Amino acid sequence: MDSAAFILNQNFIDDLWNRINALDSAFTPFEVFDTSAPRGVVPSKEHLASLLDAVFWTSYEMEEGTAVSVSLIFRKPEQGADTFCFDRPIPLSPKSLVKLGPALENPRAHISVWPDEQGFLKVWGFITGSDEFITYDLWVQGLGPGCVLITFGGKSLAALIESKAVFVDTGILMQAILPKITHGEARGRADLETVIRYNSLLFIAQAMRSHGHGGTVLVVPEGSNWQQSIRHPVPYTGGASFLDTSLENLQPSSAQLKSQKGFFDFIKKAFSKRHNKSALQREKIKQQCSRIARLTAVDGALLMTPDRYTYCFGAKIEAIDPTPSAFELQALKPIEGYAKTPLNFSDLGGTRHLSAAQFAHDQPEAIALVASQDGDVTFFTQEAETGDLVAIQQAELALLHEGLSGALWNISLITKMEGLNNE
Structure with missing residues (x-):
């Protein structure tokens, strides 16, 4: 199945949302390692579409002549040694992601997003990453211009590839x-x-x-x-x-x-x-x-x-x-x-x-x-x-x-x- 990524076909969003929910209730390999680990929160369909749309358009942007690559996680604000929390959350948009992206590469850090009290998606900070990084959350990564990978529960589920929206089969x-x-x-x-x-x-x-x-x-x-x-x-x-x-x-x-x-x-x-x-x-x-x-x-x-x-x-x-x-x-x-x-x-x-x-x-x-x-x-x-x-x-x-x-x-x-x- 593929759909037009530029308008994020609603059938694709519906199917992806259903798959995320199905994975959320299924056995995952992480349960063997830590049975108390929290499951990722499933966003609404509207928020899911907004997250994909923001990373997709950001992937085409350049900052000072360099392509921008961002990694975005849907997670509640939290304090920790590996997190940086903004005093004032930033509205989620390609413009804000382009500004942050170059500062959070090599080593990779993950831009963290959560809705505010009015339901608007905001960037509340970022989480530093590593090779041992494991997340159960919705994770949206820009792999290159027009190429976006969507992961949930640590598993690659779907991708946007230029004008197509597809489901990944590794x-x-x-x-x-x-x-x-x-x-x-x-x-x-x-x-x-x-x-x-x-x-x-x-x-x-x-x-x-x-x-x-x-x-x-x-x-x-x-x-x-x-x-x-x-x-x-x-x-x-x-x-x-x-x-x-x-x-x-x-x-x-x-x-x-x-x-x-x-x-x-x-x-x-x-x-x-x-x-x-x-x-x-x-x-x-x-x-x-x-x-x-x-x-x-x-x-x-x-x-x-x-x-x-x-x-x-x-x-x-x-x-x-x-x-x-x-x-x-x-x-x-x-x-x-x-x-x-x-x-x-x-x-x-x-x-x-x-x-x-x-x-x-x-x-x-x-x-x-x-x-x-x-x-x-x-x-x-x-x-x-x-x-x-x-x-x-x-x-x-x-x-x-x-x-x-x-x-x-x-x-x-x-x-x-x-x-x-x-x-």
Whole structure:
């Protein structure tokens, strides 16, 4: 389903509001970690439309020649060490968001909004964020000009993309990527390494998108013949993991694998903020992903394993079986109801996309990830069953913009895909 975003079609607002309410009453992965955590407050339909409209139009604005990116949360005013409360709340409008936006980026802080006694939405302050930030509230983020992501309960629900309003389906990207990063013996069951590999790949893509230089990552199995698809000599080769410590080799018991909640109980130790060793390991993986992403700013591709051991960067891709311009691949998007669409190889775009698609065509077990300078993210991979080359476009909608919240929801989705049932 899609609707005209410029007028925020009422059917879209009604559907989104109903989905938010349904999620508010459903089981969430956060309940495993903190059963006393408050649920987010669901805004009225009118306030929901106003919040989306404000962030959407702000995303097109420039402040001193720089695009404005804002993060907005619907939350009651509160005092705390991580909050700044204005003495006089500011009316919510694109103009006020444009003024605040540049001051609340890098590191990100979240503009906080709540209606006053007369029911008018006001900016009452902001909350500082972090990689460990979790919110149960309605969260509206500007990802780029005309691109807005809507999250509730830590889960991405919908997006505004230029003139369209859509519902996000992160499972589309996950279904395409998981078979390439799962050990053969682990296929068909939940696996902590698979969770870490998948979320880490999304962290890398998000960091590539943030540095704004564009780049390509090629994920290849250990011992594969990827060298045949690379022009030699490679200027920057050697190999490094960029990880200071190894993860605990944890695996769930058969009893824990019988339900989502059982699996969440298992990973609670690995993802709980209260577990110092796990928090340190998680932080080191984030640092590792950031270092890898930074290397992609060098012209050429970076090659690594699913466990993020980096072989080289600055590599030039060389075709083994050159793909004709009339060759068709299948385009997908992480959007609900989006069907595979035939796409000519020649219509992919620039050199990065063409070479990455060629690599995925020549290396059936590989994943190719491309981030454009304008923030668009595309994954290329080959389906094992059909042999089709697939391009997952607009993958930026499925990245971990929700931080740790998104990582937890991905664990939930992975357990569902592995055939686990709710208790």
